[in-house]
Amino acid sequence: xxxxxxxxxxxxxxxxxxxxxxxxxxxxxxxxxxxxxxxxxxxxxxxxxxxxxxxxxxxxxxxxxxxxxxxxxxxxxxxxxxxxxxxxxxxxxxxxxxxxxxxxxxxxxxxxxxxxxxxxxxxxxxxxxxxxxxxxxxxxxxxxxxxxxxxxxxxxxxxxxxxxxxxxxxxxxxxxxxxxxxxxxxxxxxxxxxxxxxxxxxxxxxxxxxxxxxxxxxxxxxxxxxxxxxxxxxxxxxxxxxxxxxxxxxx
Amino acid sequence: xxxxxxxxxxxxxxxxxxxxxxxxxxxxxxxxxxxxxxxxxxxxxxxxxxxxxxxxxxxxxxxxxxxxxxxxxxxxxxxxxxxxxxxxxxxxxxxxxxxxxxxxxxxxxxxxxxxxxxxxxxxxxxxxxxxxxxxxxxxxxxxxxxxxxxxxxxxxxxxxxxxxxxxxxxxxxxxxxxxxxxxxxxxxxxxxxxxxxxxxxxxxxxxxxxxxxxxxxxxxxxxxxxxxxxxxxxxxxxxxxxxxxxxxxxxxxxxxxxxxxxxxxxxxxxxxxxxxxxxxxxxxxxxx
Numbered sequence: 001x002x003x004x005x006x007x008x009x010x011x012x013x014x015x016x017x018x019x020x021x022x023x024x025x026x027x028x029x030x031x032x033x034x035x036x037x038x039x040x041x042x043x044x045x046x047x048x049x050x051x052x053x054x055x056x057x058x059x060x061x062x063x064x065x066x067x068x069x070x071x072x073x074x075x076x077x078x079x080x081x082x083x084x085x086x087x088x089x090x091x092x093x094x095x096x097x098x099x100x101x102x103x104x105x106x107x108x109x110x111x112x113x114x115x116x117x118x119x120x121x122x123x124x125x126x127x128x129x130x131x132x133x134x135x136x137x138x139x140x141x142x143x144x145x146x147x148x149x150x151x152x153x154x155x156x157x158x159x160x161x162x163x164x165x166x167x168x169x170x171x172x173x174x175x176x177x178x179x180x181x182x183x184x185x186x187x188x189x190x191x192x193x194x195x196x197x198x199x200x201x202x203x204x205x206x207x208x209x210x211x212x213x214x215x216x217x218x219x220x221x222x223x224x225x226x227x228x229x230x231x232x233x234x235x236x237x238x239x240x241x242x243x244x245x246x247x248x249x250x251x
Numbered sequence: 252x253x254x255x256x257x258x259x260x261x262x263x264x265x266x267x268x269x270x271x272x273x274x275x276x277x278x279x280x281x282x283x284x285x286x287x288x289x290x291x292x293x294x295x296x297x298x299x300x301x302x303x304x305x306x307x308x309x310x311x312x313x314x315x316x317x318x319x320x321x322x323x324x325x326x327x328x329x330x331x332x333x334x335x336x337x338x339x340x341x342x343x344x345x346x347x348x349x350x351x352x353x354x355x356x357x358x359x360x361x362x363x364x365x366x367x368x369x370x371x372x373x374x375x376x377x378x379x380x381x382x383x384x385x386x387x388x389x390x391x392x393x394x395x396x397x398x399x400x401x402x403x404x405x406x407x408x409x410x411x412x413x414x415x416x417x418x419x420x421x422x423x424x425x426x427x428x429x430x431x432x433x434x435x436x437x438x439x440x441x442x443x444x445x446x447x448x449x450x451x452x453x454x455x456x457x458x459x460x461x462x463x464x465x466x467x468x469x470x471x472x473x474x475x476x477x478x479x480x481x482x483x484x485x486x487x488x489x490x491x492x493x494x495x496x497x498x499x500x501x502x503x504x505x506x507x508x509x510x511x512x513x514x515x516x517x518x519x520x521x522x523x524x525x526x527x528x529x530x531x532x533x534x535x536x537x538x539x
Contacts, residue, residue, distance in 0.1 A: 024283070037368075040368045052461030125454075127291070129291055131301055211456060239361075250456060251368060251456075
């Protein structure tokens with residue numbers, strides 16, 4: 001029996017749309033297509049470095065602060081080590097700076113506070129689309145790296161964190177342009193208060209020209225490396241390894 | 252006396268045709284991957300910042316089998332389409348836009364970004380080349396710019412009436428864009444697509460560092476994100492009208508003209524002699 005005209009048309013249109021959608025999902029799974037699509041990440045990284053290598057992120061006034069700075073991701077690392085430091089107010093905690101450096105360091109919170117401090121009111125942009133404006137205070141990452149003196153081969157700075165997401169230790173990495181950028185700081189204060197645990201106490205990275213998942217929280221160790229492909233999943237960050245988020249998150 | 256013969260003219264250059272079909276692909280990949288990105292945070296704000304604790308002017312929510320769209324104070328139940336819908340396996344999902352409207356069809360923000368950031372380059376570079384070329388070879392000035400005469404209210408109104416009565420141009424007039432076409436294409440080429448690209452760039456924290464003035468021009472990053480979303484619907488609206496007009500004006504002829512470049516003109520029934528002498532017909536074909 002022939003279907004009525006409208007039913008046939010619906011089937012035809014619906015069927016075509018369904019095929020196209022299934023096609024998109026197939027393309028999405030194709031390694032070739034994915035490697036072509038990811039050329040855009042490279043193009044974005046290169047063009048951003050070409051146009052705005054040393055550009056400064058917008059800094060705002062106090063009146064632009066978000067009433068509530070939304071926390072996201074891990075809010076409370078549950079490792080016994082972290083819990084012990086938290087209980088003692090991070091008094092025995094220290095930050096390791098090692099890897100490809102001439103002088104490996106261990107910096108206590110007092111030592112970090114003695115370095116020149118920078119305060120900046122900047123916008124935090126999550127990859128999901130929301131934004132929050134907060135006031136951050138902390139030493140520049142460049143000050144620490146200057147103290148430790150990078151070896152010639154060092155090309156990336158890796159941040160090892162105390163939190164674990166989906167069974168994976170959180171880590172992130174940036175290139176040296178962002179590492180030495182004047183607004184790249186290790187924040188220990190948010191909106192004039194000691195950094196809350198949910199926002200990454202005792203210190204979190206602020207790398208202001210990239211998205212939220214690059215702003216590593218609960219930083220325990222900073223490591224200078226020549227390459228990233230031999231570390232954890234090889235893509236330079238927990239979200240990059242776990243779900244293929246772009247390593248360059250400036251867009 | 253026999254009716255005047257139809258005439259084939261060359262209507263679209265190869266560059267225009269290639270660009271058109273590239274855009275069809277790029278536009279749909281951008282819209283569908285964009286809707287998936289929206290699903291990651293289905294709330295829109297005005298201003299510099301905006302997150303869960305701030306007031307959203309638009310929000311799509313779903314819970315307990317019910318989907319809801321809220322725009323300002325207006326709430327509409329959208330179960331089945333927005334906020335709560337069934338996937339192909341019949342399971343209820345609470346993402347804002349349904350699987351049939353997104354790339355990929357099940358929730359994946361990083362894959363959607365992979366598509367979106369790739370086709371953004373295709374769309375932007377394509378538009379750039381097209382605009383440079385169109386101004387260079389004077390296509391824009393010659394064929395797209397409205398004349399003073401065309402912009403007179405009487406002329407505009409006549410064209411609106413003709414469209415509403417589905418009275419499409421015949422003869423020589425059919426080979427040129429009419430004023431409503433010029434305005435529609437102009438709004439896409441010079442307003443909506445550039446707005447999409449600029450507001451899209453404003454969402455990039457990297458771009459924000461070297462073009463902070465641009466973000467401020469749109470009223471802040473979250474305003475730019477809202478405008479990005481709204482103009483997308485404008486482009487979808489253009490697409491729907493465009494398809495409707497293609498269907499009404501003769502889909503085979505129209506689609507063929509965008510594939511091969513050749514367009515068959517129905518002769519003007521009012522003009523007694525054919526626009527081209529019939530004995531010259533072969534030459535007219537050859538010359539076109």
